[in-house]
Amino acid sequence: MLRREENAVVLDFLPSGKSGEAKREPVAQILGDTYFTLLEVVAKAGTTLAPGEKVYIGKEVRDKIDYIKGRVTFLDLTSQAQRACEEQVKALVLAREAEFIGFLNRADALNIRVHTLEMLPSIGKRHLMAILSARELKPFASFVDVRERVSGIGHIEDIFVNRIIEELRGDSKYYLFTKAPSREHERH
Numbered sequence: 433m434l435r436r437e438e439n440a441v442v443l444d445f446l447p448s449g450k451s452g453e454a455k456r457e458p459v460a461q462i463l464g465d466t467y468f469t470l471l472e473v474v475a476k477a478g479t480t481l482a483p484g485e486k487v488y489i490g491k492e493v494r495d496k497i498d499y500i501k502g503r504v505t506f507l508d509l510t511s512q513a514q515r516a517c518e519e520q521v522k523a524l525v526l527a528r529e530a531e532f533i534g535f536l537n538r539a540d541a542l543n544i545r546v547h548t549l550e551m552l553p554s555i556g557k558r559h560l561m562a563i564l565s566a567r568e569l570k571p572f573a574s575f576v577d578v579r580e581r582v583s584g585i586g587h588i589e590d591i592f593v594n595r596i597i598e599e600l601r602g603d604s605k606y607y608l609f610t611k612a613p614s615r616e617h618e619r620h
Contacts, residue, residue: 435611437464438490440471441520443513445481450510460497461504461513462487463520468596468610470509470517472501483516505613506601517600522593529575532592535608536563536578537571542606551606553594559585 440462449459458475465486473489475481476498487496509517525532539548549555549563559582566572566581578588585591592609599610 435467436490437466437469437471438488439466440464440469440473440487440489441524442481442483442485442487443516443520444483444510445475446510447480459501460487461509462489463517463524464489465524468521468524468600470504470506470600472504472508474498474501483512484520503613506597518593518597521596521600522589525589525592525596529589532589533572533574533578536588537567548608551595551604551608552591553598554586554591 443461443463446459446461449455449457458477458479458481460473460475460481462471462473463469464471471489473487474497476494476496479496481487481496488494489497489500506514506517536549542548542551547560547564549560550557555563562582562585563578566578572578572581575587575589579585582588596609598604599607602613
């Protein structure tokens with residue numbers, strides 16, 4: 433099944449396009465709100481987009497986006513878009529708290545040596561055992577619940593944000609929350 437974004441949030445808007453490009457068109461760098469896909473899109477003529485603005489990019493009639501140029505990597509983003517990306521990822525994680533808590537409650541072993549939860553930054557064996565023990569007694573209900581029941585874990589939402597940013601940078605072997613970078617963007 434092909435996973436496509438329906439909605440996205442604007443990270444940066446370049447009314448005259450990127451410098452050095454032959455074609456001058458209003459370009460926006462956006463972050464999909466479902467699969468955290470980084471895309472470059474062209475806005476409809478006369479449209480201005482603001483960072484943080486939500487836009488529809490699905491298959492139906494789009495009101496502000498003319499067409500999708502394609503996926504981009506984190507390093508392709510403008511410095512403004514890179515800064516906005518972390519902020520927007522955090523907002524999306526907080527808005528989708530139930531999904532991420534569900535992930536904590538359902539995550540299983542990746543293989544015989546590694547548990548999926550160990551893929552999250554700062555989750556080692558000690559935190560893994562504490563999370564597994566706590567969720568066995570009662571499933572987690574919220575980020576606050578995790579903080580209260582797993583000592584020393586800190587803000588679990590920040591751990592998810594850090595993992596998603598790591599995946600967006602293309603630095604991961606496994607992709608838990610984002611689509612893996614397309615083959616054309618792989619580094620050799």
